[in-house]
Amino acid sequence: MIHIPPLDPNVAARKGFRESEERLKRFWTAVEVKERTGAHGSGWAVTLDGRTPKTPAHAQLVLPTEAAARLVAGEWAAQGEFIDPAAMPATRLASTAIDRVRLAREPVAEEIAAFAGSDLLCYLADHPTSLAVEQAREWTPWRDWAALELGVTLEAAEGIVHRPQDPAAIARVRDLALRLDDFALTGLAVAVPLLGSAVLGLAVQRGALSGEVAFELSRLDEAFQERQWGVDAEAAERTAGRRAEAVLLDRWFRALG
Secondary structure: OOOOOOOOHHHHHHHHHOOOOOEEEOOOOOOEEEEEOOOOEEEEEEEEEEEEOOOOOOOEEEEOOOOHHHHHHHHHHHOEEOEEEOHHHHHHHHHHHHHHHHHOHHHHHHHHHHHHHHHHHHEOOOOOOHHHHHHHHHHHHHHHHHHHOOOOOOOOEEOOOOOOOOHHHHHHHHHHHHHHHHHHHHHHHHHHHHOOOOHHHHHOOOOOOHHHHHHHHHHHHHHHHHHHHOOOOOHHHHHHHHHHHHHHHHHHHHOOO
């Protein structure tokens, strides 16, 4: 998991933000998206009955593209009588980008790059052979893609013993992460640990892979075990939740353009 520094408690107190277990009722009727321009730049705001909702740090919820704002607005529009934060992942991504990642870009990029040093796609099973063959078939093209398209060359190994990667490759991933805006960087910071792979995360961010396909590539070992031993309901529910997160991240990146 990538550590994104929490909201400064002093800022939270000053802004009047307090966490609460109390369920909040829906307080709006109409949800719209409006373009905003100003001294601090332009963007697209979500509005609830004409007013822009705030992030936990009380910044305005303004996104860089209309499509991204509409993705967030759709979550607000879909709320029922009570607000369900768990059903608002794009809103959470936007708030995290505005309140937290904006202030911690370099540490976040460093942690993304660290995943390249132990990238999932570089560790092929040494047993059973059938799993190793499947991993080589499915993962090798994406290591090749990273080398060709990203300038990130990672070496594969068999087994779980750590294999050090070229520091230049890790530095390149950090550089690629820092080139992203705050919103895309936030998405990447969530995608990479979800997939266990900087390569797969960057492939989704760049549109080379869909979120769902990347997720399935990330769980070849897990799927192999399921074919051998079956799937219980609790594990299936966890997998479905993670898959839905990968799909949402894909929509997030496409909305950012």
